[in-house]
Amino acid sequence: MDFKDYARQPQKLASGQKSCSGCGFPIIIRMAMSAIDRPFVVCQGTGCVSVTTTTWPFTSWKMPTIHSAFPNLASTAAGVETAVRVMKKKGKLKKDIKVVAFGGDGGTYDIGIQALSGAIERRHNILYICYDNQAYMNTGGQRSSATPYGAATATTPHGTLHHGKELFRKDLTYIVAAHDVAYVAQASIFDFADLTRKVKRAMEVDGFAFINILSPCVLFWKIPTSDAYKISELAVKTCFWPLYEVDHGKWILNFKPEHKMQIEAFLKPQGRFKQLLELRNRHIVDGLQQRVDRKWKELLFMCEKTKEKPEKKEVKKVKKKKIVKKPVKKGVKRKPEPKIKTSKTRSKFAKLKDKLKRKRR
Amino acid sequence: MKKKKAGKKPEKVKIKKIKVKKPPQPEWKTKPIGGMIFEAGNSLKYLTGTWKTARPITNYDKCIHCLKCVVYCPENCIKAKNDKKDHTEYQYCKGCGICAQVCPVKCIKMEDEDKFQE
DSSP states (O other), X not given: OOHHHHHHSOOSBOSOOOOOTTOSHHHHHHHHHHTOOSOEEEEEOTXXXXXXXXXXXXXXXXXXXXXXXXXXXXXXXXHHHHHHHHHHHHTSOOSOOEEEEEEEHIIIIITTHHHHHHHXXXXXXXXXXXXXXXXXXTXXXXXXXXXXXXXXXXXSOBOSSOBSOOSOOOOHHHHHHTTTOSEEEEEETTOHHHHHHHHHHHHHSSSOEEXXXXXXXXXXXXXXXXXXXXXXXHHXXXXXXXXXEEETTEEEEOOOOSSOOOTHHHHTTOGGGGGGGSGGGXXXXXXXXXXXXXXHHHHHHHHHHTOOOOOOOOOOOOOOOOOOOOOOOTTOXXXXXXXXXXXXXXXXXXXXXXXXXXXXX | OOOOOOSOOOOOOOXXXXXXXXXXXXXGGGSOGGGOOOSTTGGGGSXXXXXXXXXXXXXXXXXXXXXXXXXXXXXXXXXXXXXXXXXXXXXXXXXOOHHHHHOSSOOEEEEEGGGGOX
8 A cells, every 4th residue: 555545545534523633543543444445334432533533413434333332342343243244144235344343442451351352252253443542531541551651641640659650551462362363463653554554454354353553642642743653653663562463373573673762762752751751760761671672572582483484395315324333453452441439439438427427426 | 708898889080181281392302313423424514623723834846745744644634636735625624733744855834823814
């Protein structure tokens, strides 16, 4: 996919939706939907997407959509997919319709994880896209399990005693990959070609596909409105948000930065990490860097482990040369082998020592 | 054993039915159930362009028509025609400035909205 291909197509999400200026998720949705070239139904969970795009009586979607509550986005999508399958079986429907679900990190990492896990286990034919803005943004920026260490949120503010959220984030892409699912990927708006290719691949795959995308939030990450692209670029280049995919159990790394940047570069432009950059909190930043390095190493190991190795060529059998024993010359005496202390001789010495000790006493 | 009561049956009392005027239906009952919307993409009527504090101005002499700004505009208000950047729809532009940030030749400038108010 090219920038020009994107510009040629008709838009599937109309303008006039009410997200904050400079928000990341409309870019994600536009990019993802531009890569889909067949009819589809959209399911949207509660979150920034449903609040801003479908405020009654306006809707920005140009295709059928269904909105559901926080905990059951994946089960709603599963229901729609089953209905489509049954109607096709009965001959009422002839089009090949795919179901696409958009959920936020609150509805996917925390509240909706059991529905998601169930839908994966039942092998529904769904594409699930999670736009991860790392907190509950539409209710006022409360922390979620996707919030990284040290970030200030409404429920974990910076202060004299605490420095933001003091727990590490959950890695959902790993959790979904552990389900042995058809296709899992992690993407970013920084790489347009990569994101669209991943969505296309996810549509081809028969089975559950999951894509996790980082979506910068202007209001609670405390960044200028124009920095959504820049921040997501830094997240990729510091290896905080690596781009990779797991295709039927095969791990593939999509982007390897030439020079791995320090995590500070990602923390600095964001207001939510303001306190971590003070001198007294230096050890926390070092800890974060260590964790990112460890995760990166783990990922590289997984990619190396499941790499497809080229098949071994048949090696021609080489005839072994016969070893000719050299005749031993007569009259040459062999050197006597040096004596080695055996356990028996040692034990005798030890016994004697013991006896001597007893006598002295 | 209960003794059966002997006597007259009580006469039925006729109750007059009073006609009550139904209150006029509230407005929300006339709307479709479940908050359904039947018109696709009708948010075009809602102009978000009034929010902006800065306006992107493109210098078309400098522009190389790479269309990166078209892709990264969250509002999709930068339009292209025949693979070339054509115009910006200011009625939907929220003035975030991503297009100016992303532009490889820096031909887009953000200017104060106050200038254009009159």
